[in-house]
Amino acid sequence: MSQKGVLVVISGFSGAGKGTLMKELLKQYPNYALSVSATTRQPRPGEVDGREYYFVTEKDFDEMIAKDQMIEYACYCGRYYGTPRTYVEEQMASGKDVLLEIEIQGALQIKKKFPETILIFITTPSAEILKNRLVGRGTETPEVIAARLSRAVEESRGIEEYDYVLVNDDLAECTALLHQVIQDQHHRACNQMDFIEKTREELKGFCQ
């Protein structure tokens, strides 16, 4: 089983409880590191630099791209969001499994650069349940509801590009399943190439 950490992208419907799930995973198991994205947008009240995001200038962001220091980046509403390379690589080298909570655009960039990355999509047990959560408790305007549903349709595009689709029905069950699916990645052949090579070379040696 591989000693190096694995890279895990977690995406999912807004409203599927992805954030709570990640918090629970980090709380229950010590072996995860959550990557913090960099962004050029302004911090909102209560947001702390280095916790929610690294807040950087556009000049800094451009420079990080130019120096290949972003393993993925994307632009939403005129602001840039990206994943700094150093933290991810350091944590993986130290044996931590690194979690990235990003959307499909970034997920596919990462899969292309690091094919061993696993992409996990979190969903509700049904579209109906998602709708009920997005509609809220009768407090939202029809415009807000329409915007949320249309965002969910957007998010649903490309689900099949993900490796796993996990249904978040019960939080405790889904946390345990998420952990299990990630830990199983350590047993994938692509994550054990050193062990495979070593075994093969030693076997050949015995035959000489």
Place this chain on the structure above:
Amino acid sequence: MSQKGVLVVISGFSGAGKGTLMKELLKQYPNYALSVSATTRQPRPGEVDGREYYFVTEKDFDEMIAKDQMIEYACYCGRYYGTPRTYVEEQMASGKDVLLEIEIQGALQIKKKFPETILIFITTPSAEILKNRLVGRGTETPEVIAARLSRAVEESRGIEEYDYVLVNDDLAECTALLHQVIQDQHHRACNQMDFIEKTREELKGFCQ
């Protein structure tokens, strides 16, 4: 999570305890079906038709190939071995996870025809341990030992074509891990396409 069974190929070094592992898996969990291969070789004493193998004539075997009733087949030492399609498909449709214990040649044929199949390779914790098992307890001739080691080198080719490499150190632990890795496959996106399509269509419906 998919209701249909998944297809699992299990290969591994002779001496890695693959057979015992499969028996343990079938004993502990009710949801597996072990596919029985067809062969043109003669039954050995104690072998029962339909248990170890389906013993068929070369004419029958050729006919099954011609009618595309073998999902894979290979020739070893002038005898044919293959996996009959009907049993595998029926068991999967009924929700059973189907296990095939075959070698790499057949494993790759199956992966090509059914890309969702997972290929699992069972190994010992080290080449040294495998060697000690193959050498036996001082009862084997140098020729037998050489043949066994050379077979292990053969078997070690193409390990990286497998999806998972599981180390069989402790039988109970490895059985649990094997079960877990197989059950995780039900959560892969490719095994939940109906659910994904349905969710997507329903979400689109809400926006109209």
